[in-house]
Amino acid sequence: MQFIDLQAQYRQLKEQIDGRIQQVLDHGRYILGPEVGELEERLADYVGVKHCIGVSSGTDALLASMMALDIGPGDEVITTPFTFIATGEMIALLGARPVFVDIDSRTFNIDPELIETAITPRTRAIVPVSLYGQCAEMDPINAVAERHALPVIEDAAQSFGALYRSKGSCALSTIGCTSFFPSKPLGCYGDGGACFTNDQDLATKIRQIASHGQDRRYHHPLIGINGRLDTIQAAVLLAKLDGFPQEVEARERIGRRYSDLLADSVQTPYIEPYNRSVYAQYTIRVEDRDGLAERLNASGIPTAVHYPVPLTSQPALEDPMANVPNAQAAAGCVLSLPMSPWLTRCDQDAVIETIRSAPEDMRIRAS
Numbered sequence: 001m002q003f004i005d006l007q008a009q010y011r012q013l014k015e016q017i018d019g020r021i022q023q024v025l026d027h028g029r030y031i032l033g034p035e036v037g038e039l040e041e042r043l044a045d046y047v048g049v050k051h052c053i054g055v056s057s058g059t060d061a062l063l064a065s066m067m068a069l070d071i072g073p074g075d076e077v078i079t080t081p082f083t084f085i086a087t088g089e090m091i092a093l094l095g096a097r098p099v100f101v102d103i104d105s106r107t108f109n110i111d112p113e114l115i116e117t118a119i120t121p122r123t124r125a126i127v128p129v130s131l132y133g134q135c136a137e138m139d140p141i142n143a144v145a146e147r148h149a150l151p152v153i154e155d156a157a158q159s160f161g162a163l164y165r166s167k168g169s170c171a172l173s174t175i176g177c178t179s180f181f182p183s184k185p186l187g188c189y190g191d192g193g194a195c196f197t198n199d200q201d202l203a204t205k206i207r208q209i210a211s212h213g214q215d216r217r218y219h220h221p222l223i224g225i226n227g228r229l230d231t232i233q234a235a236v237l238l239a240k241l242d243g244f245p246q247e248v249e250a251r252e253r254i255g256r257r258y259s260d261l262l263a264d265s266v267q268t269p270y271i272e273p274y275n276r277s278v279y280a281q282y283t284i285r286v287e288d289r290d291g292l293a294e295r296l297n298a299s300g301i302p303t304a305v306h307y308p309v310p311l312t313s314q315p316a317l318e319d320p321m322a323n324v325p326n327a328q329a330a331a332g333c334v335l336s337l338p339m340s341p342w343l344t345r346c347d348q349d350a351v352i353e354t355i356r357s358a359p360e361d362m363r364i365r366a367s
Contacts, residue, residue, distance in 0.1 A: 033231035054229030058179025
């Protein structure tokens with residue numbers, strides 16, 4: 001069994017993917033070829049925003065977005081400590097200080113009730129993360145941001161295709177940033193990402209920054225990065241995009257089945273009733289994570305931990321003064337199970353049965 005079965009997806013879409021890649025090989029426009037523009041238009045339409053800018057990774061999407069907002073030394077950016085390091089890393093890379101706010105213990109997303117007290121005169125932006133495929137609580141976050149005239153960047157690396165109150169992830173804030181890393185809900189065959197916004201000026205600036213700060217060939221009004229999306233990766237994404245809604249439905253179905261059949265055995269993911277999660281990871285809480293992971297692995301079932309160390313405890317971003325008990329607790333008990341739209345019922349049954357048959361003191365964890 002594989003944790004994410006990308007080969008199954010390729011077998012299903014082989015003709016479309018191979019055909020799209022062959023078109024790029026035939027026309028030879030490997031940098032900013034026509035597939036990039038086509039993809040940007042289709043992604044903007046899918047999300048429901050005016051502008052999409054394809055970039056080289058989800059990390060560079062965050063970087064270009066913060067650069068477009070002129071975030072730099074001396075500034076502060078509020079974010080969550082329970083995420084992949086890229087979120088805090090890009091803040092620090094620009095010379096700003098990440099200010100970590102604790103998470104909601106049910107959803108693992110940033111707790112909006114704690115954000116306002118973390119705002120200071122140096123705060124320049126709020127960066128919530130839509131973790132595990134479920135959008136953060138964007139309405140109260142945006143309300144706090146509006147009171148303080150702050151932009152919000154949704155780190156939607158794991159939530160492309162998710163819905164928050166019937167509105168798409170990446171269309172919920174000033175800028176939405178996603179990743180097309182191969183294992184993401186919509187993934188390419190290398191690194192890739194995108195920024196989304198309804199702000200024309202920000203869209204223009206992000207596009208320039210992602211291409212060395214140029215507004216036309218050899219004219220550079222901004223300092224930028226080499227952050228363009230490769231044409232071949234755009235071609236792969238275009239081949240996958242037609243079937244993406246069906247894959248989102250499959251993710252929901254498989255995620256709900258996990259929850260229905262594991263609810264009496266482990267603490268399953270909490271999904272707000274007004275949200276649609278894309279289950280980028282299906283992540284449970286358990287009492288003895290290492291013991292359960294070892295039991296699953298011994299049965300040929302792979303697992304992963306997203307994430308074992310809060311950013312406040314990472315050497316590069318360490319903040320011993322941060323008060324994030326929920327994030328620290330989550331880091332010690334979360335366990336991600338095999339999850340993809342192509343997970344067979346037989347394989348899912350094997351995961352479920354192995355967990356249900358584990359000793360209770362290994363599985364059960366108080367909410």
